[in-house]
Amino acid sequence: MLKYLIATIETLFPAAVLTGMLYGCAKQRFGEKEKRFLRIATAAGIVAAIVMAYLKNKTRLIRTDTWNVRIFGVSIVCFLVFLILDSEPFRKKNRSIWRTAAAFFCAVLVFLQWFYALPDVLANPYTIILGGDALFSTGFLYRMIGVVTGLALMIFTCAAVRFVAGRVRISYAAFLCKTAFLLISIQQFLKIVSILRARRILPRGTLFALTSFSANHADYYIYGLIVLTAVLPLLLLAVSMRISEPYENPAQLRKIRAGLRRRRRWSFAVMLCCFTVTLFVTGIKAYANRPVELSAIEDCIRDGDVLIIPFSQVEDGHLHRFAYTTQQGAAVRFIIIKKPGSSSYGIGLDACDICGETGYYERAGQVVCNRCDVVMNINTIGFKGGCNPKLIDYRIEDGQIVIPVETLDTEENNRLFGK
Amino acid sequence: MKKKTLALMTVLAMATLAACSSQTAAPAAQSSAPASSETSAQVEASVEVEEAGEEPEVGFQEYPIWEDEEVGFLNVSGVYFQPVPMSGGNENYEQYNLHFEADVSTMENDLGYGVGEWVPYMTVDFELTGKNSGEVISGTFMPMNADDGPHYGANIAMPTADTYSVKITFNSPGENGYLIHLDEETGPGGALEDYEWPLVLELEDVWEYEPVEW
Numbered sequence: 001m002l003k004y005l006i007a008t009i010e011t012l013f014p015a016a017v018l019t020g021m022l023y024g025c026a027k028q029r030f031g032e033k034e035k036r037f038l039r040i041a042t043a044a045g046i047v048a049a050i051v052m053a054y055l056k057n058k059t060r061l062i063r064t065d066t067w068n069v070r071i072f073g074v075s076i077v078c079f080l081v082f083l084i085l086d087s088e089p090f091r092k093k094n095r096s097i098w099r100t101a102a103a104f105f106c107a108v109l110v111f112l113q114w115f116y117a118l119p120d121v122l123a124n125p126y127t128i129i130l131g132g133d134a135l136f137s138t139g140f141l142y143r144m145i146g147v148v149t150g151l152a153l154m155i156f157t158c159a160a161v162r163f164v165a166g167r168v169r170i171s172y173a174a175f176l177c178k179t180a181f182l183l184i185s186i187q188q189f190l191k192i193v194s195i196l197r198a199r200r201i202l203p204r205g206t207l208f209a210l211t212s213f214s215a216n217h218a219d220y221y222i223y224g225l226i227v228l229t230a231v232l233p234l235l236l237l238a239v240s241m242r243i244s245e246p247y248e249n250p251a252q253l254r255k256i257r258a259g260l261r262r263r264r265r266w267s268f269a270v271m272l273c274c275f276t277v278t279l280f281v282t283g284i285k286a287y288a289n290r291p292v293e294l295s296a297i298e299d300c301i302r303d304g305d306v307l308i309i310p311f312s313q314v315e316d317g318h319l320h321r322f323a324y325t326t327q328q329g330a331a332v333r334f335i336i337i338k339k340p341g342s343s344s345y346g347i348g349l350d351a352c353d354i355c356g357e358t359g360y361y362e363r364a365g366q367v368v369c370n371r372c373d374v375v376m377n378i379n380t381i382g383f384k385g386g387c388n389p390k391l392i393d394y395r396i397e398d399g400q401i402v403i404p405v406e407t408l409d410t411e412e413n414n415r416l417f418g419k
Numbered sequence: 420m421k422k423k424t425l426a427l428m429t430v431l432a433m434a435t436l437a438a439c440s441s442q443t444a445a446p447a448a449q450s451s452a453p454a455s456s457e458t459s460a461q462v463e464a465s466v467e468v469e470e471a472g473e474e475p476e477v478g479f480q481e482y483p484i485w486e487d488e489e490v491g492f493l494n495v496s497g498v499y500f501q502p503v504p505m506s507g508g509n510e511n512y513e514q515y516n517l518h519f520e521a522d523v524s525t526m527e528n529d530l531g532y533g534v535g536e537w538v539p540y541m542t543v544d545f546e547l548t549g550k551n552s553g554e555v556i557s558g559t560f561m562p563m564n565a566d567d568g569p570h571y572g573a574n575i576a577m578p579t580a581d582t583y584s585v586k587i588t589f590n591s592p593g594e595n596g597y598l599i600h601l602d603e604e605t606g607p608g609g610a611l612e613d614y615e616w617p618l619v620l621e622l623e624d625v626w627e628y629e630p631v632e633w
Contacts, residue, residue, distance in 0.1 A: 003513075063480050064501075064633055132510035194629045198482045208627050212580035215629040356558045371576070374511045387509060412542070416559075 001146040002288040006280050008121055008150025013222060013277055014184055015113035016158040017229045021177035022106050023158075024165020024232075028173070029086075031096075034103030041107035045114030053119040057126050065195045068116070072188035075112045078105045079181050086174070109181070121151060132374075139375075157273040161229060163266040168235045180228045187221050190214040222281055230274040233267035240264050292370055294350075294359050297323045297333065307408075309401045314338060314345065319362040321350060324408045330417040332408045334392055335360055336401060337367060339379050345401060346381025348389025349413070357417050360389065390416075484585070484626045491618040492528035493538065493589060495521055497626075501633030502574040505563060512574050516630055519545065520572035521560060521587055529609030530599055540592035543571045549581035550624055580629040584622065591616040 019042065026035050056062040084090065085102035124147045125140075133139040165173045194211040196202040240263040247253045300322050301308040307324060314320045314336045323333045333350035351357040358371035367376040374387045384391055393407040484497035502515035521543060525532040532538060543560040560571035593599075593611040600606035 065480055065631065068632060127513075130504050130510070131513055132504070191632075195631070197627070198629070198631065199480065200483065204627060208582070212627075212629055215580040353559050353561055371514060374509075 001142040004143045004146030005150045006285050008147050009280050011117050012154040015117040016154040017161050017225055018113055019110050020158045020161025021165045023162040025174050025177050027166035028170040030103045037103045037107035038110055041111040045111040048115045049118035053122040057123050069192050069195055071112050071116045072192050076185045078108045079185050081105050160266055160269040164232045164236050164270050172235050176228050183224045226274050226278055233270040236267045292361050297321050305405050307403045311399045326409045326414055328414045330414045332413045332417045347394050351416055352387050490620040491614050492526050494524050494526050515574035515576050519575050520570050522570050529607055531607030537569045540595045540597035542590040544588040546586040547583045549583055552579050552581050582624045583626040583628055585625050587620040589618040
């Protein structure tokens with residue numbers, strides 16, 4: 001659940017704050033007609049994202065990287081045009097045509113934000129089922145709770161930023177909004193370079209140091225946006241603590257006070273959103289992705305060329321881990337678990353063909369692959385194939401599991417376990 | 420009226436973006452051609468990429484890592500694309516960020532394989548080493564089929580952008596019970612033991628990798 005919540009936040013946060021900022025600036029700078037562009041663009045972006053989510057997952061028509069190049073390219077161009085149209089010389093002319101044009105490019109930027117970010121979030125129900133979770137399963141439910149919570153948080157963030165940006169002095173709001181777009185445009189430009197280079201349209205090595213730094217520090221863009229967003233409520237709070245407007249009667253005073261209270265509440269809401277997002281993309285993300293510590297390796301009896309594990313040691317239905325050091329010095333781990341409702345045991349290496357020697361751990365009575373998080377069917381442990389543990393030879397004798405060391409001492413196991 | 424405007428804007432916007440495709444692909448074709456001072460195989464590969472760019476029904480982009488490296492009687496190319504669900508309990512791919520694939524085909528040989536055929540029954544190990552991070556990602560490929568035929572591949576997690584060296588180790592099909600006729604009358608003339616197994620392909624700093632949004 002947490003991973004899906006964090007992924008949704010990371011995907012939608014830029015779209016949410018940039019849209020909120022643009023709406024806020026538009027409220028102060030544009031007329032009613034121009035503001036309608038933004039509303040239409042948002043709705044169009046959502047509709048287009050739904051279409052894209054369907055086409056991307058159910059047809060072969062969409063190449064994500066090609067579409068990303070288009071979206072990023074158009075977005076950067078629109079941002080640059082918007083910068084020009086919103087510059088001092090154009091604004092001084094005070095002609096409605098320039099204002100309308102600026103609003104149009106703002107609207108395109110809003111459209112592109114949602115068109116880019118939303119499809120993957122909307123496709124989650126489909127991709128979760130594709131990943132092996134049934135529609136009516138706990139796994140599906142938990143994951144979708146994460147997605148829906150993230151979506152709700154981002155919609156609220158967008159609304160809160162919109163309110164605050166619409167009441168901060170326009171020059172400050174516009175500066176923060178443009179800086180935020182500049183930050184995202186830099187990231188988008190580097191992503192374009194990366195895609196074109198991977199497709200060998202740009203020569204090998206083109207800006208690789210820069211693009212790889214950007215890719216390895218993608219969180220920095222989120223942090224940058226959080227900082228820029230967090231400045232907005234501070235600016236609004238600074239002018240919302242005291243009454244500075246004149247009033248003529250108690251009714252006007254009450255109205256002004258109510259307005260200030262509202263501003264303060266929304267400012268705190270934005271700060272709370274920024275804090276929550278920071279928490280999720282830092283500490284909680286680290287917690288959600290923390291490596292699982294495998295349970296300790298248990299002792300077993302070595303008798304000549306065999307290892308002996310008495311039933312009494314492993315009959316509790318939990319996962320038991322053992323290890324044998326080969327002649328080449330590799331610690332080959334193997335696992336034993338008693339199958340539920342059965343007297344038989346699932347026995348195999350603590351490794352599979354796909355994920356290597358990453359190991360398995362026990363979570364809520366289930367055996368889970370430490371790398372790919374696949375939940376194993378305990379009853380199929382000991383069968384060949386897929387994510388199942390690699391097979392080893394063993395025999396049952398006198399209430400004991402007997403494993404010949406020869407089966408663990410193979411060259412393949414030495415390779416698998418690091419020697 | 421509003422609904423009409425909304426529908427019109429959506430269609431217009433998507434059409435505008437779609438129209439950019441030819442503008443994006445055209446310089447691609449132009450820029451890849453003069454840059455191809457490499458081998459003819461690489462030129463062919465770029466041509467394939469261009470052709471694929473014009474083919475609307477193929478929905479995913481295979482990114483080439485290297486092409487046509489030869490080891491023993493094998494010709495090996497490496498590609499990657501989005502992680503994919505696979506049968507046999509490998510449906511869950513959320514922990515992975517790419518599907519790494521070694522396309523193996525045979526060259527002239529005396530083992531009975533036709534030229535250009537896939538070689539089944541090999542155990543194929545891979546090891547990727549990041550130049551700057553020092554990160555090592557290793558594992559064993561699984562044999563599988565995609566819509567372009569059989570290959571050895573695996574979903575892997577590669578979170579760090581870096582320049583990677585690649586080492587692929589091909590173990591003999593004989594280890595997995597694959598046999599070759601040895602008699603004069605029906606045998607192809609050679610034996611698997613004629614080759615020095617494992618066949619190892621090592622390519623230094625071959626892969627400038629960055630995580631891709633699929």
